Amino acid sequence: MSEHEHAPAAARDAAKATRRGFFGVAAAGLAGVMVAPGVRLIEVARAAGADGPTAGANPKVRWGLLIDTTKCASGCTDCVDACNAENGLDPRPTPTSAQWIRKVEIKEIKTGRVSSAPVMCQHCASPPCVDVCPTGASFKRADGIVLVDRHICIGCRYCMMACPYKARSFVHEPLTNQKPDVPRGKGCVESCTLCVHRIDAGGTTTACAEACTKAGHGAILFGDLNDPDSAISKRLREVASVQLRADLRLDPGVRYQGITS
Structure with missing residues (x-):
């Protein structure tokens, strides 16, 4: 038996934690970066998970969206325009601009029927972006909202590669005239927040x-998926809905009505 196997369990656990912290930061090319004497980015990220960005979210709630594609017109961009205005995004996005919602055409293989639908961060119950983030910048709140902490995002873009919905953007250019409730930053990854600033201020919709x-379209319904009496839960009991890429078993918080896959 090796010397390592004889080591006390606590010592082995500490060594493993140290290695995870080192390799997590090293993977992004920032091994050894210190934000304060003796404190690494990975340690800050872990601390934030308990008392920082997730604090205050109601664990009894799970926020989500139901999108009725039968009411979503192909040329309509009202939701995209509203998102851009709300969050200070470029109203005329270029190929490198951040975009939190994009309209896509979904074609059903069996019938050939084409539906138009907005696609954003799906706020998965098991988000792959969180799994691959080396610093903990990508995290899921207790109420199901998946966010990025720009203060500890190092721009490695692992989360962008992991997201099967292509829902995240990287900020390439310096930002000006930002919205005070929606802080953003060059060199960070970002995506739909389900208007978390509204929710935390007592708002009821995105x-x-x-x-x-x-x-007058009525194609997007926001609400608490865990509340059986909420409008969104009642609607979900009445109509057939699907999760995009349900085969991945990520349990997205965004559901779609009017499509079969």
């Missing part, structure tokens, strides 16, 4: 759902 309703 910018995209609000704009869609005001325009």
